[in-house]
Amino acid sequence: MRYNLPKILLFSGAVFCALNPAFSQSILGFDAAGAQKEVALEKRFDQQLKAENLRAHMKRMSAHPHHVGSPFDRENAEYARDLLKSYGFEARIDTSYVLFPTPKTRVVELVEPTKFKASLSEPILKEDATSGQTKEQLPTYHAFSADGDVTAELVFVNYGIPEDYEALKKMGIDVKGKIVLAKYGNSWRGIKPKVASENGAIGCIIYSDPKEDGFFQGDVYPKGAFKSDAGAQRGSVLDMPMYPGDPLTPGYGATKNAKRLARTEAPTIMKIPVLPISYGDALPLLKALGGQVAPAAWRGALPLTYHVGPGPAKVHLKLEFNWDVQPAYNVIATIKGSEYPDEWVIRGNHHDGWVYGANDPLSGAVAVLEEARALGELMKTGWKPKRTIVYALWDAEEPGLLGSTEWVEERQQELKDKAVVYFNSDSNARGFLYAGGSHTLEKFLNQVARDVTDPQRNVSVADRLRAKVLVDGSPKAKQEARSRSDLRIGALGSGSDYTPFIQHLGIASMNIGFGGEDDGGEYHSIYDSYDHYTRFKDTDFSYGVALAETMGRCVLRMADAQILPFEFQNFANTVQQYAAEVKQNVESMRTQSEDHNRLLRDNQYQLAADPKEPFTQPEPMDEVPFLNFAPLDNALASLDKSATEYSQALQKSGQLPVGNVEKLNEVLYKSERYLTHPEGLPRRSWFQHQIYAPGFYTGYGVKTLPMIREAIEQKNWTEAQQGIERVSEALTQFAAQVDKATLLMK
């Protein structure tokens, strides 16, 4: 998988005191002397990093397809393990056994009004050296699609998200018993067949429209980086917003002999057949559609008038899969902590790819390897981390975070006790730093970004990002970039291996990478190759090195800090913003409902409608009640007070507590656990974090204060009120932990 698209506009404020060298040496978690030593250590770390190593690893690891269950997947795992061992880590492979479907039969054909059979293939290109290894490549498909053989009229459903079905309803169109054709974009792909199925569709085809992913964006491969008319996007459609990981072992490790659900009982496997196709294959289907012209916002860049259907296009979709259990090889390497061996700083990236995976995931994985080598070099000079460092290269991320999730589930109690933090990366490219994660780490990350130099512009990566926000940000982001001392980081939804750590266990996490100046349409295709990466992405691996410098600092500071560098004022400020948003949502919905019902009562919709177009009188909207936000406001006020007191106590102490440091640090890193609830979110108990979750109807996209926000969106007012109370309790408990830490500082 990959990171969500660059989060630069979330990361939106910074006034660094770059001109004050004294301040620039201040590091959260270290006293003055400790910080000086740390700066010197980090300098030595940086000196070890070599771009050519990243290049060599990528070339080696992308030489053959390395999806789950392939021989080269295992070879890569062993290669990484052996490298890590050679760097001085204790390294091993932890194996899980996960369901991983691969296709046996794939047919998409237009059967009426004309005949056309989709090619479903990606051509060999002389400019792309590995593209010809057709026998080793997994074909284009959606992992965890249902088996199926269906023939039905086609309906074009835009992105296939819930609001598109609302629009279809207004147009008088029902997809029941139909096959839907959806565009990639605007949601994680797995949402599209899920919503299609909820609406009664019997099959789903997803294509990449050249508007979002093809010639509209730029010249196509191999002339340029973008998707050609034969490119199709593989990917998982496992219902990860319910729970990620092996669908047969929900909530526990997929060990060899674990008790497994029957496949038919597994709720996260898609209920209908679904397949990705290229825009070349989509064109004849779209051309064959009749019915109403699609709304303007639905139309893509293909040279035709987009119609919605249903029919006269009729499509036959036939899919059969091998439903095999395959080994997932997680490479785990550790350096034991010298003072606190039972405090773990974990850093990971997956290693499996859909095909060659040069960008996704190797661009991040090779940074992991080079960081590890640099740590090894530091160890040779006598340095030892205070805390245990765990480096992980996950397998089976692509089909649904299977490797990391099963590994986490298998050892959840140990992780709850010992994991201080989890740092994740995935794909990495040229451009701007993006970072998302626990806001208790926002200040920490800002200091790291202050101390890493951008390879192209020779200012800190923080300053370069701030420049981008000041020049291209929204008015609000620009304003904040001038007035707020820290850049904002995004919140985490899902889409990479941080999910089991933060969402399931409440381990503070951070996802980091660079991007925004790379081009591409190679995502999850055979063209995500070494050739493509070295032409269009981080061509000289300088941002791979920048990622290693960034992550290296994260790991080193967290492993050696005197007081763990969690900070709570930014967190409190962020949650206040989320609370303001959900309140605003309720108010907007109330106004919208009142306006709508008034227009309906006065028959204005009908008067305004074109009598020559189909018209359906809309339904009246329910009145929006007033919710009691007082518990949340009280919890936020108390959190704010606690956060301020902790900062003051920390400042007073000069970052050296007089009390029990070990106890203090434990309180600090376990504080995030108090933001979880054992019952999790409604109807998806695996997701226990009460502040961040992937949206049930957005997929990767985060919903903050998810229980409150999604209940409001779904107009479930009772649940929204319960959510307010649950979140308020969590925040109150969390604030109590912050108070505990403050007391321990004194």
Next chain:
Amino acid sequence: MRYNLPKILLFSGAVFCALNPAFSQSILGFDAAGAQKEVALEKRFDQQLKAENLRAHMKRMSAHPHHVGSPFDRENAEYARDLLKSYGFEARIDTSYVLFPTPKTRVVELVEPTKFKASLSEPILKEDATSGQTKEQLPTYHAFSADGDVTAELVFVNYGIPEDYEALKKMGIDVKGKIVLAKYGNSWRGIKPKVASENGAIGCIIYSDPKEDGFFQGDVYPKGAFKSDAGAQRGSVLDMPMYPGDPLTPGYGATKNAKRLARTEAPTIMKIPVLPISYGDALPLLKALGGQVAPAAWRGALPLTYHVGPGPAKVHLKLEFNWDVQPAYNVIATIKGSEYPDEWVIRGNHHDGWVYGANDPLSGAVAVLEEARALGELMKTGWKPKRTIVYALWDAEEPGLLGSTEWVEERQQELKDKAVVYFNSDSNARGFLYAGGSHTLEKFLNQVARDVTDPQRNVSVADRLRAKVLVDGSPKAKQEARSRSDLRIGALGSGSDYTPFIQHLGIASMNIGFGGEDDGGEYHSIYDSYDHYTRFKDTDFSYGVALAETMGRCVLRMADAQILPFEFQNFANTVQQYAAEVKQNVESMRTQSEDHNRLLRDNQYQLAADPKEPFTQPEPMDEVPFLNFAPLDNALASLDKSATEYSQALQKSGQLPVGNVEKLNEVLYKSERYLTHPEGLPRRSWFQHQIYAPGFYTGYGVKTLPMIREAIEQKNWTEAQQGIERVSEALTQFAAQVDKATLLMK
């Protein structure tokens, strides 16, 4: 030409007391008894109108091409004159002699890197009966292009408006010595070659991108209404924002023996060759362009990656024209006023078309004829208008408002003395009322719209429009639609024959039509035919009848009013809005300039830029001074007071003044003259109105308070301050006229 696109979102508020029949009979300008009589008269008027007559006239008048100088143009003029005579009007043809270039040679060809010759032709379609009259049709061209024979590299310039050249500058691209390729849209077409020429281009090609005008919008002709890949848009590129009308006789009538400028001296003739082409012809040109990928907002719907160039595409453009003087036949028909023969109520629409002109202009022209017939029927029953009614069908509108402008210029003093008002229509179709004009007529027009029934929904056309705004308007428009008693009308820029009346002479004017529910890509092509119109526009001519009902009421009320129905509070309120906008513009520019200069000083632009893309450090912006808006605020305050006092006096009088009615009415209708200034606008003295003008760089698009607004946009602060003073004087003089009217009421 045609109306600007439907102004429905300008027309944005209404709470009519439709449930109060007493109020619904109240008519501005009539006392209670007069209003009752007027309602009965209008009912009789409506009863005369027959859709079948409109259809028959359109079929007859669109049977052959009828551009200026064609035999059928003259036949149509004589047909209309004879009809108007038969209805009881005194009717004549007033002839002007105007320059009207037609093409001799048209060549567009790609000469490098491959060869392609543009077809420049519109195919014959069996579904379109008149499309085969190829010998009579004017080919696709731009009237008042320069002759020229140029070969140069091509540059794609988006819409070719000033901000596009700013963007090109940032990309490091200069069009000097190049041929530019611009898309239709976002400005009047004549702006594109003008701005290209100002930037040093030596030729200009304008194509219709299917995004705005083609398959992206809907199925193409003849399957649907939209433009096919062979459709190209004819039109004038005369520099009308400088002055419209015959370019050789600026400011005076183009009589047979008038003194004429040499063609080379005429400032409104384009300086470079320019030609319209279809998207079929544009495709090979765009495909042959290299260089940078065009910014996302520039890309259209053709199946390619839009590049900007320059080159490697090199284009040969060769154009030669016949520069003939042709007769323009304005049909003028009058009914002499029984009480005030020297007060003229003028109603017009042009009759010339680019080819068949079924929609543009015949859909409006046939309503004019039917209105006239209905007035004739009323005369047969003994009715006579108090004031003189003048019905006009203008010729030579398409090449640049030549017919109406020369007619007005020839008799400007008489019109200044006698013209009470000018009512214009042009194309007309199915949908919603749109109206633009002098805001002293806003309340009057609202009452008319209250009393005309929408043919599809059986509510008033005002109520239907209000519903549209309430359902689809902007938040601000919706808000106003709930709270303001009158719907807002738009302001007039240019694009049809009202221009000489309002802009040059200060005669209160109104432009009215229906639209928004019709489809089409036929504009200024051979497919603007009877066949196209009756399939896709106002298929049953019911909105043609609605236009006649609307315009008939306008004419009847204005001709028979006891006190002329001008009203000043809505005008004052509107000008206050304009003043707030220009002030806001200055403030935004100040903030923008400060922000920009700070970013520049801190080198943020460079830091944010992609080092692999060309980068040009932007220029610093001038500081924005504080302007003295006090004169304008004072003038507006005084206007507001005067307007309120007049309304109070009118209400007290029960619409029957005790003083000199004739004098009062003269003050009322001449008040608009005080909004003009004899020196006109800077560098375009022909445009004398100080409140409304077409934008110098938008063409049709209006600029309100033009001297102030355009000086601000062009950062000419001295001229902006002079503009504030000039507008303030005009408003003060205008307010004095309103005071005079109030005194005469007493």
